Amino acid sequence: MIVIGVAGLRAAGKSIANEVAKEFGVNSVEMRSIVVDMMKEKRIAVTNRSLREFADELRKKEGYDVVARKVIEKIKKMNEKALVVNGIRGYEELKRFREAFGDKFILIGVFAPQKMRFERVIKRNLPEDPKSWEEFVWADEKELGWGTADSFAFSDHIIVNAETKEEMREEVQKLLKKLLAKG
DSSP: OEEEEEEOOTTSSHHHHHHHHHHTTOEEEEHHHHHHHHHHHTTOOOOHHHHHHHHHHHHHHHOTTHHHHHHHHHHHTOOOSEEEEEEEOSHHHHHHHHHHHGGGEEEEEEEOOHHHHHHHHHHHOOTTSOSSHHHHHHHHHHHHHTTHHHHHHTOSEEEEOOSOHHHHHHHHHHHHHHHHHHO
């Protein structure tokens, strides 16, 4: 199985990679869904702040690779030829995926400028998204504290998503064609 990890801050364009992967018949697993499910089990409301604070505490208690370990357990029970793992947040998670899947793991870093990402967040208006610039910056800083930027340093491919959604889709399509042909 080829496992394609996608790293990037909120609203960088990671979900576009998921959409394109589905068009190629490749399923995806969301890292954040593990955290959200844990919060729901504990009856904790999911907001921008509660999600990041819960994830922060979880990482401090169980290690910065805790979400990756749980996702890897889930993946190993799946029967897929290829899979996208969306939302890798740090170097410890990246190391865990590389240990689990070796050269069958490829990391794509997705980057978009901060102000552009904030505009996207305000436009999409998800319940757990920040509603102010200050809250947005706080969330970025929290995720950067988990080592999100470190994962970019070790990415196998970088996509800059600073133009239109269509251009981003085209970049992802080209890259996935290439990666899936090798896999």
